[in-house]
Amino acid sequence: MPEQQNQQQEQEQDGAPETYEYIVVGAGTAGCVLARRLSEDRTHRVLLLEAGRPVPAEPDPVPAPAAWPSLLGTAADWGDTTVPQNTGGAPIPWPRGRGLGGSSAIGGMTFLRGHRSGCDAWPEGGAKGWGYDDLLPYFKRSENVTGVRRRDPASRGTDGPLRVAPAARRHRHPLAQAFLAAAVQAGHPRACDLAAGLETGFGWADLAIADGARQDAAGAYLRPVLGERTNMRVITDAFVQRLLLDETGTSPRCTGVAYTVADGTPPEDTPAEDTSAEDSPQHAAPSRTARCSPGGEVVLTAGAVGSPRLLMSSGLGPREHLEDIGITAHLDLPGVGGNLQDHVVSGVVYRSARPVPESENNHAEVQGLIRSDPHATTCTAPDLQLGIADLPVRAGGLPGPGPGAGYTIVVALLSPYSRGTVRLADADPATPPSIDPCYYADHHDLDLMTAGLRAAREIGMAPALTLWRGEEELPGRDIADDEELRAYLRRNLHSAHDYAGTCAIGTDTDAGAVVDTELRVRGVEGLRVADASVMPTIVSANAEATVYAIAERASDLLTH
Ligand SMILES: Cc1cc2nc3c(=O)[nH]c(=O)nc-3n(C[C@H](O)[C@H](O)[C@H](O)COP(=O)(O)OP(=O)(O)OC[C@H]3O[C@@H](n4cnc5c(N)ncnc54)[C@H](O)[C@@H]3O)c2cc1C
Secondary structure (H helix, E strand, O other): OHHHHHHHHHHHHHOOOOEEEEEEEOOOHHHHHHHHHHOOOOOOOEEEEOOOEOOOOOOOOOOOHHHHHHHOOOOOEOOEEOOOOOOOOOOOEEOOEOEOOHHHHOOOOEEOOOEHHHHHHHHHOOOOOOOHHHHHHHHHHHEEOOOOOOOOOOOOOEOOOEEOEOOOHHHOOHHHHHHHHHHHHOOOOEOOOHHHOOOOEEEEOEEOEEOOEEOOHHHHHHHHHHOOOOOEEEEOOEEEEEEEEEOOOOOOEEEEEEEEEOOOOOOOOOOHHHOOOOOOHHHHOOOEEEEEEEEEEEEEOOHHHHHHHHHHHOOEEOHHHHHHOOOOOOEEOOOOOOOEEOOEEEEEEEEEOOOOOOOOOOOOOEEEEEOOOOOOOOOOOOOEEEEEEOOOOOOOOOOOOOOOOEEEEEEEEOOOOOOEEEEOOOOOOOOOOEEEOOOOOOHHHHHHHHHHHHHHHHHHOOHHHOOOEEEEEEOOOOOOOHHHHHHHHHHOOEEOOOOEOOOOEOOOOOOOOOEOOOOEEOOOEOEEEOOHHHOOOOOEOOOHHHHHHHHHHHHHHHHO
16 A cells, blocks of 8 residues: 555656546545545546555554554644633643544544434525435445344445444443443433434444444545556645635636645645745745646545635635735635534543453443433434443543543533634644634533533433442532532543534525535635535534545535
8 A cells, every 4th residue: 555655656746747637635534435436437537635644553553443542642643732722721632633544544433423403403504405314325325234233224324335333242341231221220212223313312332343443434435446446546645735726717716736745755846827826925835736627626625624724725714814824815715714613522430349341342332312401392402422431531630540440421512502713823834723612612511511411420320330330530429519510521621523614514695604505615616625624513423424424425416
């Protein structure tokens, strides 16, 4: 694989400039899907550019699923942090994948579609054609649940590239089994197939693990076809700095991209015909270019941070912000980088009364989707996700048991009210972006999470967990009233890493919309976004399964 990459890089450098029907930026979850699907028609030349390396942990072996946290902070992670949050002041780590497979190659492998109510809210907000039923064929097309019990082929895929299944019975964690029983004892329904997005309650989550190995987008979608698709070129270590824009027409047209390659070879100069947008400081850096053939398109799949970052570096974004940092705005797109959403996470940490065995899976085998107010009649969509972690999950600096001595009932907020931003720190495209998720900026989020802690405690005290339950270490039994619980939530805060919303789908009348319902960037020709950033609102569970479906759908929109 690395050999093939190098060969491709040499061809790019030495050969005559080539053009492509599709240039896909970012080989993460969505980018691998797009590259594979778009290159199925062998007459289409497809270029996939990825800033990271071919194999996430190369030269080390890719770790077993349970060791996934060890990937964070490595070369496979951009290693971002947020700006200080209103939660005690500390920045929060914001890992995101960098390498073939992107975040699917370093993530936690929980594979849930999110409850259908999450997607069904999209058309109501203007994203016509993006409801759960519209996405269902694409959810199915991405996955393969062949052989898994209690999976209905009407709602689940049986021949997609990605093999997913719950933890195999003989490898299930005993604590997860006890937790599931405890949730039912606490009065929650038992879900049969939580991953389908049609049920609430608690059940075994599907995991992107097959035969004991991680299933990521590169392994499932890209590697199986790399050798046979001569019309697809993949270049790694290729950081796309900006989009090439032709502004001679009535609206700007994206004609290609400029990128640098971190392989030590000298870059080419940008050809004269592509200089129309080169009046801002970051454009002075020499770089390679890749251009679209007539009618070709650039597709951004750089993720909810990378895609808005690249748009803004190219002068497509909120005019005021761009001008503040010295970038000429080629188009005022106020929504770019706004509307940032994430699932905020906290939980109740227990010291275990017995040693906690090591996980053979992803540390999070059982999940639950619940409603904070079980008596609500107007809205029954789940707004909290509760799950078991066979590890103590706590922010650095907080006391508590070490691995093997504790466990956590994790609480995640599914439908946050708070909205954040991704902004450029300066005009240099290589400067890490400024990420402000604005956790708990809206007080409703703290109220919902407080209800979540109470629900977690109820399950934690159920008889099925008696043999495991030691002291409640965090927040601690004495922390009982709402004010104290809110203070704890601010102290013990994590990201679920489901970043979304920064290039949202919407209508022309929606000033915050960045792409239309066919994922075309508004006001620009030849440019689409097709990753987690297009979600108008974050989905009601972990995001990856939905990103696969969005990318599958995008490939149809591009080719039909
Ligand atoms: C640590 C972690 C754990 C997670 N756990 C889970 C989980 O258990 N279950 C779940 O459902 N979801 C999980 N997620 C979320 C899920 O992985 C993401 O929602 C999903 O992968 C996003 O897909 P994407 O294609 O939008 O972006 P990504 O997969 O992040 O891909 C973006 C790609 O673009 C590349 N890129 C960015 N900028 C540039 C540029 N300028 N030039 C070239 N390349 C560029 C990046 O290097 C990356 O490879 C997790 C995420 C993380 C980070």
